[in-house]
Amino acid sequence: MEEKEIFLSAHTMKILAKRELLSSLYGWGLYIAIFISFLVSSFILKNFLQGIRENNIFISSYPLNFPLFTSVVIISLYLVIVSAISISREREQGTLEVLFYGPVSSFSFLMGKYITDMLLYFIILGFFAIYFLGVSLLTNLGFTIALVKAFVVSIFLASCVISFGLFISSLTGKVRSSIVWLIGILLAFLGIWFLQNIFLRIPSEALSSWMRYLQKTIGIIYHFVNWVSPFSYLSRGMESIWLGSMKPFLLNILYSVLYTVILLALSVHILRTKGVRA
């Protein structure tokens, strides 16, 4: 009986994932999102090259990693928002209720969404590889092992962001509130992460007193959201690549997997207890 249930659940996940995946691949949204992410990366890279042009020399560790992660963040936001919309819309329109009368469970439904997003991310990673290979050939910035490692880290960042998105969607009922909460929280996390990284690069002596106050405030907030924000996993992953040590690299992967599992389990639990009605 148990075996039959697992098979049924896996089959449902497969069908749901296939349906969602094809729907995304046949639409224009995905390609436009990738295009926007590449456009932003190109802008960053052009400025980087401009800096070299003016100074004749530029010393940096992995200049392609920052544009890559900018692209990853844009794409993750796209994936998570699309996923959240689809959950909330299905709930609002009652499709979810109809599905749940059938062999679809909270687990198979959410896992279907998660698998779809991850499969989409793997396809997008192919686009990333082609784009960054092109960048490397055009500019000679180097398609290094570190960039390949960054690709691996990005998979786990995407996993964290997607599971976080599913968690927020399971908490909220309507499309609008789902989107507002998701964008609000993710942008806040992103803003904190971004500001913290900016402040870390400015010498403390160069900061005015109010900037130092802001830096400390951001530092304290960052300390509290460190394990909650999916973008912190990106920072840790980046640092592990920079250190060139495998231990922190693998540990970060383990933490990301744990983060994903915990959030997915919580999402399933919330969907079960809250029910599928809007």
Add this chain to the structure above:
Amino acid sequence: MKKSILKIIISILALIFISTQVFAQEKKEEEGVSINLAPLRQEQLVYSLNVFDGKGWSGGFVPKTENTIYLIADKKSAICAKKTLVYFWPITARYMAAWRTLNEDIEGTLEVIKDEKVIKKLQKEDTVLCYPEGYWGEKNVLYKGEEARNWYNKYKDAEKKYYDELKKYYDARMEYRKKLEKFFEEVKKRREAGEKGPLNIEIPKEPEPPRAPDFYVTEPKKYYVLNLPAGRYKIRVRAGDGTIVEGSEKDVLVFTARRRGGVGYEIIPGNRWTQKEECNDPAQTIYAAGKNVLYFRPYSQDEYNELYHNKLLDPQNEGRIENWKWVHTEPIKNVYLTLFGREKILDRIEEKPYKVKQIPGPELGYNIVEFKEEYPGEKPTFTGYQLILSENLREKSYKIYLQSKEKNNENLSGSEREIRIIKKENANFLYYLSLFPLAVGGVVFAIRRRKIEK
């Protein structure tokens, strides 16, 4: 409705909590500012330091406002509790010690506490700082106890010997002058007498001045010498009567390097020699565009936490616990800088001295030329390894590393860096590259449409 109220309350509580944290931290740091804005000198118990900073031993003091002393693990560091007058200097926003007005040692036993247990009881010992390259040299070493006294005596003996030799030299010089005068008189006399050709008079030999001691040792001072493994400790001074000296309790944070024995480079670009670049991390790549001349200066280095190391240098310094910094420990000598490319060694560069010469005339500009002493005592602007990046470099990537002259050209671990020659002219094509997802989307859309039509 209830949920919304709950969310608002949680948000407000979170904001209050964060604000109190920030204010508490600010208050802790600026506690003394309000007191010390008044130009008053306040008697305080402070700790005077001579701590190992990764490179050598440097001095400093810990005012009352700083609760923690930062030390490097497994290295000797000398500390001493003193009474002095402390005042706030608004220009540098720092507390200063008026040592000349009051400098009173606090006597007693220094207790080191770990996990609420006293693990060490230290008495003051003689300590000296030895400068093996002389008073102006960058290197110094801390010695304690018998060794310190021996070094000091050795220096004193060398100094005495020097002064004795100097006295002898002055005497010899006076003798020399007299002989020289006699020599000129003799020459004059014989020339006036009509003597021609070589006179065969012995020319007096100028005496050689003695060489001053090539090292310097400070006078022995009584300090507690700490040498602790990494960890958090507390220290306090227990007076002779068994009581704890008020204000002597401090936290001690003993830290270690995250990475050790690295090789860092200071790079002086030929086109702007005053703006030096640093390439310290092995992960860093040197991106170059076009023609340039780079001068490399290699250093041994260790990587420390920025906050801890800054606080070690001066307990009143700022820093971020999240940041790490490479500390250059000493210049690397007796090596070649090797340029590798096209699967072979392209050049093995020797260290040379260079001089920056301003272009004569009103125009701005300079030339960096190999140093040749033009007048006695002239010194080079810098020494380094010159790497010429010409426009003809065809390869995309080159490597540089150091090879030891002493160890049969063995490569120095951690010294490898990549130099990539950037194709800056292609920067605009990057935008065209961004279009390819749209092209793929168009193809998918067309295929899908054809399928539906069929």
